[in-house]
Each structure stands twice: as structure tokens, then as C-alpha cells.
Amino acid sequence: MNRKLSRTDHRIHRFDTLLRMLVPHAARTSRPSPATPEIRDEPLSEAERRHAAGVMRVNHTGEVCAQALYQGQGCSAQRPEVRDQLEQAAREELDHLAWCAERLAELHDRPSRLNPLFYAASFGLGAVAGAVGERVGLGLVAATEEQAGRLLEKHLVKLPPGDHRSRAVLRQLAVDEAHHAQLAIEAGGLRFPAPIQAGMALMAKVMTRSVYKI
Template identity: 75%
Template sequence: MNRQLSRTDNLIHQFDTVLRTLVPHAAQASRPSPATPEVRDEPMDDEERRHAAGLMRINHTGEVCAQALYQGQGLTAKLPEVRGQMEEAASEEIDHLAWCDERLRELGDRPSLLNPLFYAASFGIGAAAGAVGDRVSLGFVAATEEQVGRHLEEHLVRLPAGDHRSRAVLRQMAIDEAHHAQLALEAGGARFPVPVKFGMKLMSKVMTGSVYRV
């Protein structure tokens, strides 16, 4: 029989999740990185490495936002099975977070300094979506994951030709994100109208434009 967590236990778990998300190198992946030792980069000049790091920093911040979004939604979700789905998806997103962090280190760079700000904003959005209702919350997950998938496909094209290790990571992330979106819709998530998705796209542009260098 599973023991129900007390309010104190939940607070400790939430705080631990925040630390693992925001403290550099704290996230631990449950799956090995797709950038295995056999995947090797071709020579890149300094500008190419900076560009690759900027793209991977965007993807790392995207995973920070995903963690906050799922955490906020999990707190306010109505149905236990929806909370469970949020927790499972968040676990896979931790893998993405750790893989991007590892790749940034390989490129000699760091995560964005703006991550705490985007974490707080995403947590609030997730909690609000969950409070409205599980159908809206799941629909928001699906719309977000679809948008992330488009970003990943764009980054796969924009990466330097010789950056095979970043490309391996992003390919697996794209597969996982598409799976999360499909699960959310199958669980009853609402399909958001185009104007809402356009608003989400504008917000994502603020994030991508600011963390590429900061």
C-alpha cells in the first residue's frame, strides 16, 4: 500500500525539484545521453561553438520551463491519474534537462542566468492551467510540447554541420516531446485554438531571444 505524502513531505519534494532544476549540474538523468561516446563532433571554430551553445542554452531553458509547468500543473490537477501523468512526463523532461546541461559543459558554456525568472513564470502558468481544469491543463501540455517540437526541428537545421553530439540529443528530445503531446491529447486534453497558440508562440520568442546569449 502506498503511503500518502504529508504536506511537509510534499513541500520537501517540491523544493528538491526546484533545486534539481535550477542548480547547474544537479539534475540526474535516468537514461543515458543519446550523445554516446561513439557520437563525435567534427572540428568547429569558436563562432560555431558559441552558436551551438546558444541553441543548447535555449533548449536547456525550455526544459527548465517544462519542469516548472508540470510541477505547477501537478499541484492543481483534479484527477490523480492526471497528476501521475504530469509526474511521469516531468521525469522524462529531467533527462532532457540533464542532457542539455551536459552538452553545454562540453561546449564550454553555461545555462541561462534568466532560468529562475522563467521557472517562476512557467510554474504560475502551469498552476493556473491546472486550476481551470484537467482538460485545459492537458491541452496546454499538448500545445506546449507541439511548440517545443517545432523549435527542436528548427534547431536541428540551425546547428553547425559538425555538431553531431547536440544533434543526437535534440533528435531524442523531439521523439519524447511528440510522445508527451500525443499522451496529453489521448488523456482528454483540449485542442487549443490558433489565436491561443499564436500567443504562446510570441511568449516563446521572448524566451528564445533573451537566453541565446544571457
């Protein structure tokens, strides 16, 4: 019989996840990467390689932020079913994190050095939103995932034409992010008004520009 997890268990799980996020190559996946061995790139120029790495670095940091947001929200979620839903989504986001890290390694590049900063900011934002109210916290999750989906659509267009492996990863990320956003709304998340969504889009733009090279 499965033992019901206590709040201490959840805290230990979150700390373990934090270590796996911030330590290079420590994240473990529950699903294989969409960039299967059968998918092969066409030859990339050095400029194309650097650009593809920049795009994947941005998405890797986006997954760090998503993990932090879910963990922060999970600290204040009152309903056990909502907390379980958030942790399941966080596990899927950990797959995303590992896939992006694997692809960065294939491109002979590295994650952003700014990841700890973005993790702390996103965790705090998730915890505050959850403390204000569960519907607000879930609304923040939904809005963030929808924003991530729009960013992924742009990145799929911007990738070098011959970079098929990065494209396979980002397509699966887009599917999962849309699903997470839908679940958050169905669980009672608020639909944020346009001005708040515009502010979030601006923050995403700042993150993208700073992480692309650093």
C-alpha cells in the same frame, strides 16, 4: 508494498526537483544521454561553438519551463492518474535538462541566467491553467510540447553541420516531446485554438531571443 504518496510527498518531490533544476550539475538522469561516447563532433570554429551553445542554452531553458509547467499543473490535477502521468513526464523532462546541461559543459558554456525568472512564470501559468480546469491544464501541456517540437525541428537545422552530439540530444528530445503531447491529449486535454497557439509561439520567440546569449 509501495506506499501511496501523499500531497506532502508530492510537494517535497517538487521542491527537490526545483533544487536539482536550478543548481548547476545537480540534475540526475534516469536514462543515459543520447550523445553517447561513440558520437563525436567534427572540429567546430569558435563561432560555431558559440552558436551551438546558444541553441543548447535555449533548449535547456525550455526544459526548465517544461518542468515548471508540469509542477504547476500537478499542484491542481485532481485525478491521481493524471498527476502520476504529469510527474512521469516531468522525470523525463529532467533527463532532458541534464542532457542539455551536459552538452553545454562540453561546449564550455553555461545555462541561462534567466532560468529562475522563466521557471516562476511557467509554474504560475501551469498552476493557473490547472485551476481553471484539468482539460485546460492538459491542453496547455500539449500545446507547449507541440510548440517545443516545432522549435526543436528548427534547431536541428540551425546547428553547425559538425555538431553531432548536440543533434543526437535534440533528436531524442523531439521524440519525447511528441509523446508527451500525445499523452496529454489522450488524457483529455483541449486542443487550443489558433490565436492562442500563435500567442504561445510569440512567447517562445521572446524566450529564444533573450536566452540565446544571456
